[in-house]
Structure formats: C-alpha cells, structure tokens
Amino acid sequence: MMPNIKIIDVHKRFGDVVALNGVTLDVRDGEYVCIIGPSGSGKSTLLKIIAGILKPDKGEIYFDDSLVNDIPIDKRGIGLVMQDILLFPHLNVWENITYSPLVRGLSPLLVDELGNEVIGYLDLALDKRMYPDELSRGAQQKVAIARALTAGPKILLLDEPLGSLDAQTAKEFRYELRRLVKDLKLTAIHITHNQEEAMSIADKVVVLRKGRIEQVGTPLELYTSPKTPFVCRFIGGEANFFEGSIESREGLNAIIKLKGGTLLRTQTDIPSGARVVVALRPEDISLTRRNNASFPGFNSLEGIIEEVHFLGPYLRYVVDTEEGLVIVRAKRSARFMKGEEVTLSFNVFHIFPYPKEGLRKAIAYE
Ligand SMILES: Nc1ncnc2c1ncn2[C@@H]1O[C@H](COP(=O)(O)OP(=O)(O)OP(=O)(O)O)[C@@H](O)[C@H]1O
Numbered sequence: 336m337m338p339n340i341k342i343i344d345v346h347k348r349f350g351d352v353v354a355l356n357g358v359t360l361d362v363r364d365g366e367y368v369c370i371i372g373p374s375g376s377g378k379s380t381l382l383k384i385i386a387g388i389l390k391p392d393k394g395e396i397y398f399d400d401s402l403v404n405d406i407p408i409d410k411r412g413i414g415l416v417m418q419d420i421l422l423f424p425h426l427n428v429w430e431n432i433t434y435s436p437l438v439r440g441l442s443p444l445l446v447d448e449l450g451n452e453v454i455g456y457l458d459l460a461l462d463k464r465m466y467p468d469e470l471s472r473g474a475q476q477k478v479a480i481a482r483a484l485t486a487g488p489k490i491l492l493l494d495e496p497l498g499s500l501d502a503q504t505a506k507e508f509r510y511e512l513r514r515l516v517k518d519l520k521l522t523a524i525h526i527t528h529n530q531e532e533a534m535s536i537a538d539k540v541v542v543l544r545k546g547r548i549e550q551v552g553t554p555l556e557l558y559t560s561p562k563t564p565f566v567c568r569f570i571g572g573e574a575n576f577f578e579g580s581i582e583s584r585e586g587l588n589a590i591i592k593l594k595g596g597t598l599l600r601t602q603t604d605i606p607s608g609a610r611v612v613v614a615l616r617p618e619d620i621s622l623t624r625r626n627n628a629s630f631p632g633f634n635s636l637e638g639i640i641e642e643v644h645f646l647g648p649y650l651r652y653v654v655d656t657e658e659g660l661v662i663v664r665a666k667r668s669a670r671f672m673k674g675e676e677v678t679l680s681f682n683v684f685h686i687f688p689y690p691k692e693g694l695r696k697a698i699a700y701e
Pocket residue numbers: 349352353354372373374375376377378379380381418528
C-alpha cells in the first residue's frame with residue numbers, strides 16, 4: 336500500500352520569521368498534490384518538513400499511521416527533488432541516476448535495468464557520461480527527477496521541478512511527470528508558483544499564504560469557488576476586483592452596488608449594508624458593441640476600449656468603465672478597436688465579505 340500523508344498543525348519559525356503557522360493537510364494514496372503560493376509563503380519549508388530535512392517546532396507528520404517526526408530522511412521512502420538542484424557534482428549523469436540503487440546494494444544488473452528504465456521514462460536523451468556542470472539547468476532538473484525515481488520511492492517530493500526548464504519544455508514535461516507518477520503509483524507533492532502548472536496536473540491544489548493554508552481543493556473547486564479574494568486572484572490569472580456593498584436583499588438574491596454606481600444581482604447570504612469585494616474574471620465577461628437604445632441592466636458595465644492585446648488564441652482588452660479599468664478576455668472572432676464603445680455583460684462573478692485588512696493587502700502576492 337502507498338502511504339497516506341497526514342500533516343497536523345505544523346509550525347516552523349526561523350528566528351523571528353514564521354515560515355509555517357499551523358498547517359494541517361491530508362494527502363491520499365496515489366494523489367498528485369500541487370502546493371502553490373507566493374515566494375516566502377512556506378512551500379519549501381513544508382516540503383522539507385515532510386522530507387525530514389527540517390523538524391517542525393510543533394505538529395506531527397504521519398505516513399500511514401506511523402509518526403515520522405523522528406524518522407531520518409533516508410528511512411522515509413521518499414524521492415526528493417530540491418528547488419536548488421543538488422546533483423553530485425563529481426558524478427556523471429549515469430552515476431547520479433544510479434547512485435541510490437547502488438548504495439542500496441542492488442546487483443549491477445538490476446542497477447543497470449533500473450537506471451535505463453528511468454531514463455526511458457523521462458526520455459532523457461543525454462550523454463550519460465556528462466557531468467552536472469556540463470548540463471543546462473533544465474537537463475540537470477530532469478536528471479534530478481531521474482535520480483529521485485531510482486531511489487524507489489513511494490512518495491515523490493518535488494520543489495519547483497520544472498522551474499528551470501524553458502516555458503514550452505516545462506509545459507510538455509508536466510504532463511509526462513504526472514503520467515509517470517500515476518504509472519508508478521506514487522504519491523506526489525509538487526511545489527510550483529505557476530498556477531497554470533498546478534491547475535493542469537494536480538488532483539488537489541493547496542494554496543499556501545504566509546505560512547497558512549488558504550484553501551485546498553480540486554483545480555475546478557478553486558477556480559469556481561474561491562474562498563477568498565486571494566485565491567481568486569492566484570488561481571485562474573488576472574481577476575478584476577471591485578469594492579461595493581449590499582444595497583438590498585430580496586429572498587436569496589442581493590443587489591450589490593459597486594463604488595462607481597454599477598448594480599449587480601446575485602445570490603449571496605451576505606447581509607444588507609455589508610461591504611463586499613466582487614471579483615470578475617476576464618474570461619467571464621462578454622463584449623458587445625454598445626447599443627444606445629438599451630437600458631443598463633444588472634450585471635453589466637459600459638465602457639470604452641482603451642487597449643487591445645493580441646495573445647494568440649484570444650484578445651485581451653483593457654476597457655475604461657465607471658468602475659475603473661476592466662480586463663476582458665475574448666475570442667478573436669469579434670474584434671473591437673481602441674476607442675470603441677462597448678457593453679460588458681457577465682453572469683458569473685465572485686463575491687466576498689470585505690476583508691479586514693483591506694482589498695489591496697488581501698490580494699497582495701507577498
Ligand atoms: N533556513 C532558513 N533560515 C532563515 N529563514 C528561512 C530559512 N528557510 C526559510 N526561511 C524563511 O521562511 C519563509 C518561508 O520560506 P520558504 O523557503 O519555505 O518559502 P517558499 O514558499 O518556498 O518561497 P519561494 O517560492 O521563494 O521558494 C521565508 O520568509 C524565508 O525567508
């Protein structure tokens with residue numbers, strides 16, 4: 336059986352810096368989990384604690400039902416790829432990859448077999464006699480993954496494993512990585528600050544912020560039901576944020592009035608009079624040429640196209656509205672020019688109680 340990982344109320348400080356502030360997380364057998372969060376949010380610290388490189392100040396780590404807090408790294412059955420790739424500099428590619436099985440005392444035949452198998456999996460077309468300093472960062476990263484795999488792990492811990500690959504290679508390789516983990520029936524925890532990478536390969540995404548878990552869910556859950564403005568901004572890319580308040584309520588519906596006077600109608604249980612934040616994703620807005628005969632209804636904005644950016648499959652518009660600049664993502668089929676008058680309409684948006692810390696701080700990537 337592959338291990339469940341249970342992380343219970345883990346805390347870790349470095350002097351005055353609180354790196355982890357009460358993290359509780361379950362990872363199931365065979366699950367592919369991605370941890371995302373801004374720089375300094377505690378991602379690497381959490382991974383190092385799971386690996387056994389660091390000890391938590393408080394809290395427990397269980398693999399299945401065994402407490403592993405005092406189990407050393409080499410007895411945890413993990414394969415580890417660190418953020419700052421640490422290949423053995425004095426060993427060549429082949430020696431790096433086969434280091435672990437050799438140390439474990441596998442027969443030369445088995446070592447050969449395992450090494451070649453992993454190289455095959457990863458499609459590593461490298462001269463196996465090259466030394467780490469002769470390889471690109473991307474190639475080093477692949478060798479590091481290969482080396483982690485030949486350790487025969489049940490759990491694969493990967494800290495920014497694709498961070499040094501060029502964008503296109505990283506995009507292709509992430510699917511291979513997931514396939515590999517699933518084929519080998521491993522449990523994987525993969526850190527990235529690329530939300531698109533996390534969304535596209537994870538069974539479950541963990542959003543870490545300032546040493547705490549902000550939300551855990553499937554990629555779809557995080558995208559469709561973000562619990563906080565921060566998750567909404569971090570998942571799915573550029574959201575538009577507006578401030579407003581609940582103007583009135585009628586049954587399950589509420590009327591929201593934005594700062595610039597725009598009226599929205601949606602279902603929410605936030606009480607009348609409360610200040611709110613509304614998040615609107617660029618891809619949830621549709622643009623039409625403005626028709627002066629129509630009344631401005633609920634859930635729409637009038638604006639003027641300020642900027643048009645061509646992004647290949649779609650266009651990105653910056654539209655000047657009474658609520659400020661709004662970003663809209665639209666298919667290429669309907670084209671608008673700078674200066675054109677448009678109506679923005681939308682049915683899907685997200686509403687949050689106004690954060691105590693203020694909107695700017697609540698969505699800051701610090
Ligand atoms: N060994 C250390 N000594 C002192 N402070 C540390 C140490 N390791 C981490 N920190 C601090 O703890 C906080 C969390 O660091 P961590 O490396 O876990 O963040 P991260 O989410 O991995 O960031 P990044 O995306 O930049 O890799 C940061 O403020 C960092 O400066």
